[in-house]
Amino acid sequence: MRQLTKLFGTAVIFFGLTVCNALSSETSPHFDTLIRGGLIYDGAGNAPFVGDLGITDDRITALGALQNATADTVIDAQGKAVSPGFINMIGWGVTSLIIDGRGLSDITQGITLEVFGEGNSMGPLSPAMKKEFPKYWGGLSPEWTSLGEYLEFLENKGVAPNVASFIGATTPRIHVLGQDDVDPSPEQMQRMQELVREAMREGAVGVASSLIYTPASFAETEELIALAKAASEYGGIYASHLRNEGKQIFSALEELLTIAREAEIPAEIYHIKIAHPPSWDRFDAVLTRIEAARAEGIKITADMYPYPAGSTGLDAVMPAWVKAGGIDAWIARMQDPDTRQTLAQQMREDSDDWDNRLASGGAETVMLVEFQNPKLKHLAGKTLAEVALMRKQSPEETAMDLVIEDRTRVGAMYFNQSEDVVRKAIQQPWVSFCTDAVTIAAEGDALLNHRHPRTYGTFPRVLGHYVRELNLLTLEQAINRASGLPATNLSLRNRGFLREGYFADVLVFDPETIIDQATFQRPHQYAVGMEHVFINGIAVIANSVPTGATPGRVVRGPGWTGWQ
Secondary structure, eight states: OHHHHHHHTTHHHHHTSOOTTOOOTTOOOEEEEEEEEEEEOOSSSOOOEEEEEEEETTEEEEEEOOTTOEEEEEEEOTTSEEEEOEEESSBOOTTHHHHOTTOHHHHTTTEEEEEEOSSOOSOOOOHHHHHHHHHHTTTOOOSOSSHHHHHHHHHHHOOSSEEEEOEETHHHHHHHHTTSSOOOOHHHHHHHHHHHHHHHHTTOOEEEEETTSTTGGGOOHHHHHHHHHHHHTTTOEEEEEOSOSSTTHHHHHHHHHHHHHHHTOOEEETTOOOOOGGGGGGHHHHHHHHHHHHHHTOOEEEEEOSSSOEEEEGGGGSOHHHHTTOHHHHHHHHTSHHHHHHHHHHHTSOOSSSOOTTTTTOGGGEEEEEOSSGGGGGGTTOBHHHHHHHHTSOHHHHHHHHHHHHTSOOEEEEOOOOHHHHHHHHTOTTEEEOOOBOOOOSSGGGGGSOOOTHHHHHHHHIIIIIIIITOSSOHHHHHHHHTHHHHHHTTOSSOSSOOTTSBOOEEEEOTTTOBOOOOSSSOOOOOBOEEEEEETTEEEEETTEEOOOOOOOBOOOTTOGGGO
16 A cells, blocks of 8 residues: 555645646536546656546546536546556557457557557558568558558547557658668658658658668668658657667667757657677666766657567568568578578677677577467467477578568567666656557467567556566656656647646556566466546546447647648
8 A cells, every 4th residue: 555655645735726727616517527536647747636537528628626526427536546548659559450459458558549660650652562561461451552541541440549650761761762772862862751751741750760670771870860850840759779789789879869969859769678688787888878968968768668578570580681672582592502501600690790689699588479370370489499499400490491481570589688677777767668569459369379478568567566566666757657758759739648628548547456467478468457548538448348449549740730
């Protein structure tokens, strides 16, 4: 009861103030939903107060002491936290929400807004990109062309969470240059910039890169500066999966700072970490460099997932040259005996030139989690070392053959991070949170693949483990960094805070019981403790049970022409 004892001690402040335009005792307002007597966390990091919150249509219409109010639905929130909905800074439900719009793995965490676009976005698509799309996105054929059309497609189809997106820096590169290792001409660079501008006018929140993957890794710093400048014209931000999260972490960080400085744009570090065991002890110096940049006036923020392991594909264990040209060219190279020999040797080297996720930790630290080929799904949950032993091959040969057989990058988890780094990162006031995962239901075919537990547990793990159990930050701090901080960083309008007139993305949860249940061994488990989740005023979770409602809307960035 530590949290509740402390929090109710602040409640007396509430009764001595006229709070948030509370209605007088002479009025009897009526709301669609009235949340009574909860601990109100405003999303700004302020101390909570005991109060009521009224929702009418899709908005918060009153906040304070609403003693005489009535409502169609009244929720008794005594002893419960009432907060803004959480913002997932890296969501990968871009196609899974098309298949199942309920978004159960995320709404059960309290996520009310998914932010897409880490490196690759769902638009704009050229005719060639549309033709190739099914190869990279599970056989799906796009029914849209531009990024704005994609987001509207999701809204019209019906999804539970709100959706927003960066334009991925890789997307205009492929649109104009294709998948090869080439540099843009001045004319081509202008075309790429105009694609960014078009996406910003359609509501993109900024431009985002993911620089360990091809063809993103072929982009030089000047190209990224040019794209960031185009986003900056519309008030957007630049976000990046750094070019290196291991041995070359400092040069990668300096690249981000250079882009932010030269483009005059705020910058976000995606899933801040060090994914290289020999370099874990350098994280304090990373934090010091970021603080120095912030003191210099560069707006640098970051996000994270609260686990000491990451998840990506087997492409992260192979150098860029073998992947140039796309999946077909990559597979063709790996079927050539001489190329396989050269590639295997490079995969064994902890290189200074590229971020090798295999050599830094070993095959025992790589767990295979996702396959498209039904004949390979039985391998989900096994390590690369185990599968190599089963096949009587080296881990390097096994990785090549799995990609060939699956014709995908093959999903994998990498146990190459440090819990100490996680605990240091989670205490930084400029760090928000992300799942960096698909949005799924723990049922049906989804169970055939393994998953990173962050898919189901990121935000409740922050609130339950790192706030309640470890006391590394207060509940109001954690809520701010899950809602108000990312909303401010993305320049979102009327989202991220509990304020009158803001959209009613509202959570009611028990701060004494909220926790993640998903583990690395048993990932398909929903979090517990989230009792009510409202998105645009509609309950998607009521009394801890999903309702099946799909009220999600497109949330647009500051450059959207519809603001005018």
